[in-house]
Amino acid sequence: MTMLGQYRARDSILHRLPAGAKLIGLVVVIVAVVVPPPTWWGLGAGAVVVIAGYLVGRLGLAELWRQILAVRWLIVFIVVVPLIFLPIPTVLATAARVVIVLLLAAIVTLTTRTTEILDAVERALRPLRRFGVNPDRIGLMLALTIRTVPVIAGLAGELRDAQRARTGRLSVKAFVVPLLVQSLRHADDTADALAARGVE
Amino acid sequence: MLSGQHDSARDSDIALTRVTVRHPTAAGEVTALDDISLETCAHNLAVIGLNGSGKSTFARLLNGLRTPTQGSVSVGGLDTVTDVRMLRRKVGFVFTNPDAQIVMPTVAEDLAFSLRGRGLSTGQIAERVAAVLAENGLAGHADLPAHDLSGGQKQMLAIQSVLVAEPSLIVADEPTTLLDARNARRIADLLLGLPQQCVIVTHDLELAARCDEALLFDNARLITQGNPRDVIDRYLSEIVARP
Ligand SMILES: Nc1ncnc2c1ncn2[C@@H]1O[C@H](COP(=O)(O)OP(=O)(O)OP(=O)(O)O)[C@@H](O)[C@H]1O
Ligand SMILES: [Mg+2]
Numbered sequence: 001m002t003m004l005g006q007y008r009a010r011d012s013i014l015h016r017l018p019a020g021a022k023l024i025g026l027v028v029v030i031v032a033v034v035v036p037p038p039t040w041w042g043l044g045a046g047a048v049v050v051i052a053g054y055l056v057g058r059l060g061l062a063e064l065w066r067q068i069l070a071v072r073w074l075i076v077f078i079v080v081v082p083l084i085f086l087p088i089p090t091v092l093a094t095a096a097r098v099v100i101v102l103l104l105a106a107i108v109t110l111t112t113r114t115t116e117i118l119d120a121v122e123r124a125l126r127p128l129r130r131f132g133v134n135p136d137r138i139g140l141m142l143a144l145t146i147r148t149v150p151v152i153a154g155l156a157g158e159l160r161d162a163q164r165a166r167t168g169r170l171s172v173k174a175f176v177v178p179l180l181v182q183s184l185r186h187a188d189d190t191a192d193a194l195a196a197r198g199v200e
Numbered sequence: 201m202l203s204g205q206h207d208s209a210r211d212s213d214i215a216l217t218r219v220t221v222r223h224p225t226a227a228g229e230v231t232a233l234d235d236i237s238l239e240t241c242a243h244n245l246a247v248i249g250l251n252g253s254g255k256s257t258f259a260r261l262l263n264g265l266r267t268p269t270q271g272s273v274s275v276g277g278l279d280t281v282t283d284v285r286m287l288r289r290k291v292g293f294v295f296t297n298p299d300a301q302i303v304m305p306t307v308a309e310d311l312a313f314s315l316r317g318r319g320l321s322t323g324q325i326a327e328r329v330a331a332v333l334a335e336n337g338l339a340g341h342a343d344l345p346a347h348d349l350s351g352g353q354k355q356m357l358a359i360q361s362v363l364v365a366e367p368s369l370i371v372a373d374e375p376t377t378l379l380d381a382r383n384a385r386r387i388a389d390l391l392l393g394l395p396q397q398c399v400i401v402t403h404d405l406e407l408a409a410r411c412d413e414a415l416l417f418d419n420a421r422l423i424t425q426g427n428p429r430d431v432i433d434r435y436l437s438e439i440v441a442r443p
Contacts (some may be wrong), residue, residue: 006345009304009343051216143309185298189300192298192300192320193293193295194303195265196263197362198289200285
């Protein structure tokens with residue numbers, strides 16, 4: 001299973017760039033892609049930036065393709081659903097912008113260790129401490145979220161297989177309820193594990 | 201210290217004094233442990249008994265994850281309720297399912313997580329993590345996502361993440377249950393060969409037999425404490441064979 005933007009260790013300029021710089025750069029590029037009204041030129045430029053990013057980061061076009069595959073269902077969703085209400089060119093332009101933004105964000109997470117991103121976020125949030133924000137807490141929450149996605153995906157896969165094995169088909173209700181129960185149990189276990197590892 | 205040689209002077213005294221643990225449930229209260237008193241400083245302590253007999257509850261008492269409803273628990277002189285912060289530094293806990301225990305996305309990051317808040321520099325943390333990875337044949341796995349590891353590797357990582365924090369007592373709740381026979385043996389060898397004291401909850405009687413002492417729980421009560429062979433015999437003849 002390919003997860004969107006899972007860190008790939010390489011030796012590149014993008015990997016060496018500080019996480020904070022990459023995050024700020026990402027925000028700037030995203031604004032440039034999203035704010036002006038979409039034109040073919042604009043989208044083309046966005047695509048060029050994406051391809052350049054994967055090459056400069058020594059990730060390769062195969063990685064780019066894997067990332068696109070990882071979000072294929074999302075693409076289907078953001079194209080198919082709005083087609084009911086909106087004209088085709090508008091939908092495609094919007095979808096293209098969303099995909100470009102996701103692929104850009106993935107460049108950052110592919111070239112930056114989660115810890116570095118968390119450190120950068122924690123540093124950026126530090127001034128908010130006097131308003132009662134705890135940056136370490138928020139950093140830990142982000143890390144746990146990243147860690148939990150594949151675990152829940154694994155639980156969902158097991159449940160789906162178990163159901164198929166028993167009934168040969170899938171029932172939404174018989175899927176969602178046990179998945180919720182198991183996810184909550186996982187959350188409980190994780191809370192215990194965090195306590196055992198000295199997090200209060 | 202040579203491996204296999206135990207420094208028993210450093211082992212902690214585990215003492216329970218008239219401990220009862222009750223859990224509120226929809227159907228009323230469940231007694232998970234009923235008036236348990238015991239004292240031990242065994243280097244490797246096995247805990248056995250049927251499902252629901254109270255083993256996990258006992259294990260969780262030792263690092264303050266559960267608190268006694270009545271009575272008191274002390275480990276190495278620390279009370280598990282009032283000194284819980286110090287206790288958590290001293291007592292490491294290994295869970296059955298490593299997925300719940302590995303909290304960071306990659307192998308190296310999860311090891312580093314155990315070293316936070318100890319006044320170590322980033323460089324010192326990286327050094328310690330690299331050393332642990334190298335010692336355990338995980339050097340090539342540093343940046344691998346935890347979910348890409350096999351079950352055996354995950355449990356190895358979970359244990360190393362506990363060990364890197366240098367606890368003096370390790371409590372493991374069925375650490376080998378999800379593993380194949382080879383990985384189970386590997387983890388058992390690792391735990392039993394540690395210089396640190398270990399409490400191991402297990403259904404693997406072969407593993408229990410390799411410990412220095414065993415506890416047998418049944419129906420929330422401590423049935424016997426002593427030589428693992430005798431305790432296992434009693435478990436099989438009195439409890440497993442019970443109609
Ligand atoms: N959080 C809880 N809420 C309610 N009841 C609980 C809770 N934890 C444990 N119990 C109950 O306490 C009793 C002892 O449970 P415990 O988990 O200690 O057993 P165990 O010996 O570890 O069993 P197993 O071998 O199945 O792991 C059981 O009856 C269980 O249902
Ligand atoms: Mg248990």
